[in-house]
Amino acid sequence: MVNVAVLGYGTVGSGVVEVIEKNKDMVNKKSGQELNVKYILDLRDFPGDPYEDKVVHDFDTIVNDEEVQIICETMGGVGAAYAFTKSALEKGKSVCTSNKELVAKHGPELLQIARKNNCNYLFEASVGGGIPIIRPLNYSLTAERIEGINGILNGTTNYILSKMEMEGADFDTVLKEAQEKGYAERNPEADVEGHDACRKIAILSSLMMGKNVDSEKIYTEGITKVTADDFVYAKAAGKTVKLLGRSVAMGESEVLAMVAPFMIDKSHPLAMVNDVFNAVFVTGNMLGDSMYYGRGAGKLPTASAVVSDVVDCARHLGKVIMCFWDDADAKLADISELDRSFYVRVKASAKDAAVEMLGDDVLTVPGRDEDLVIFSKSMKEKEFAACCEKLGDAVLSKIRLY
């Protein structure tokens, strides 16, 4: 029997207990032994809960119990979660987490402590809750040189963009609706400004490079400036708009990483990823393109991912599972030097200046002549920014082309 403790009895934590209980036969068979939830750490009590007798309020009870071998950290945050994780790993207890913030911030350090203490720090649930992506990157694509990763990594923003596309509604209206339905937080900034996606692409980029990619250095732009009109023009051009986390390996130790809305062809596999679904599109030098699709969040999908890590830890007690993510920092490439094309919507009055600077690939949409839409020629990000500055107020909207 392997004893497990769950830190935080919120949505994901209670899901972890539920998955271990509901799929007991499967989980125990795959673990090669019985999993037993011995403790649940939470500040609250849960009178009437079937697991109320397992609830403790003091982490020391857990970390000092030699019978506890695996800990699920489903608390979130980088304060107590960091201290508890570190202390558990130092005692040789493996930790499985859904906490992307902590993984993005302290991943390499925690992995190193785990290695030193012959235990494991696993984080399948930290990126794309219901999408097995960390394990495929670590164990399946081992014969590949991964060249790039492009992902729809946030369920809230993908839900909002999908609704905007399908209903022609504007950002604020859809955000409000999403908040009412519980798909968006009361304070939606972490999602709509791209910070959540940024942490996830930082984790994926770090695994791709085998080096640390600092999430705080990644260029990040959210979806708040995307308008209903942009979707009208996107549709007319056979495209849609998605918030993408993107990462390209530029050699051994340099990486180009960013989060921003992109206009993408409807025929691209990422374009059909709608609502709260997420997907990670991986390009390898031998395999070519592959894609991993599933629910990006949600209680049970995320909990299932955490429990798959618990199973892996149970199978590898006392053994270190390979994960290449060194403490050495990868260099982040300067995105302003990148060449690409842009969708730009300008006031019709600025047509001549816009066409001269950006090119003459003008999109004509019947009944829409007040605005002018140009798909720009390929140019550096900084050149494009300079053009936009010259055009000033005439620029109504701009989105990078995928």
Next chain:
Amino acid sequence: MVNVAVLGYGTVGSGVVEVIEKNKDMVNKKSGQELNVKYILDLRDFPGDPYEDKVVHDFDTIVNDEEVQIICETMGGVGAAYAFTKSALEKGKSVCTSNKELVAKHGPELLQIARKNNCNYLFEASVGGGIPIIRPLNYSLTAERIEGINGILNGTTNYILSKMEMEGADFDTVLKEAQEKGYAERNPEADVEGHDACRKIAILSSLMMGKNVDSEKIYTEGITKVTADDFVYAKAAGKTVKLLGRSVAMGESEVLAMVAPFMIDKSHPLAMVNDVFNAVFVTGNMLGDSMYYGRGAGKLPTASAVVSDVVDCARHLGKVIMCFWDDADAKLADISELDRSFYVRVKASAKDAAVEMLGDDVLTVPGRDEDLVIFSKSMKEKEFAACCEKLGDAVLSKIRLY
């Protein structure tokens, strides 16, 4: 250093050598040691080939060399490949294969021999060459009760159906073109009649059930009867036609498995899988839906999958990697008892009889009134077959609805 032998220096075999060489640094790092291709078994000589000095003609040289620890079987077939695999495993040498026919036919026996001899029989490349799917099923979805698998599992037929959809061409024309381009075999039966997809869904179903699903008992129907007209009607209804391998767990030891063309909504993720790409759509009781997408075949994608197995074997020398696939047979459910709806195209003259038997969900397409298309009410497969028999020659085409 780990010594590897490659059996069969054809497309996949030479790809394996190429991947090990080209991605040497990555492969060696992930293996934790250096991989060395010591032998290549082939009946032919390869004068001028950079690896010509490694070519041997006698399997005994390989199997009796104690330095060889891992063997890649990329010969195909179930004759010599079976004998060689068995004999290698009995000597404790791990075998990695792309040979779906052999895996589908003798998988559980070979897995058992591997277990007994503390080595491994791995087959990531046997299903969806460039799609990591075997390892996710075995290692990632370990907290899941997998309820169903639906896959586009054959590149040739998906290429043909995609072309028929996009170009409005008929089956024979596209098949001929595919043969000229090398996307279809001179003798295309194994692909177009669904036998290749059948072996793959047998392997996936066996892993889902943990029991043996006999490919020879799986109902299998190919794409030769799908017409250009069917795509016209599918499009009008917002659908397309895909050859699917399908499998549903009906409890602990019964499985419903089949291969057939299905008409599927264009909004389903499987509908956007075009050309030679494949995808496997997996439904778990906690995760919900997830999908794995990539190249279904091709020299380097398939070879990369074989080499990822070699890396796994190198990391686990002397240790058995978990794979639940018992020798016990899963019972195959009788598909004739299944309820579903069907697309049926009948001569307009049979309208009254068809509507009475199948329902009145008639599809009207402007300019097409010589045929009548009905999406039938839900009915058992055998009831539908009886209706079609009554309608006789009036039935021009029929395809199951997904």
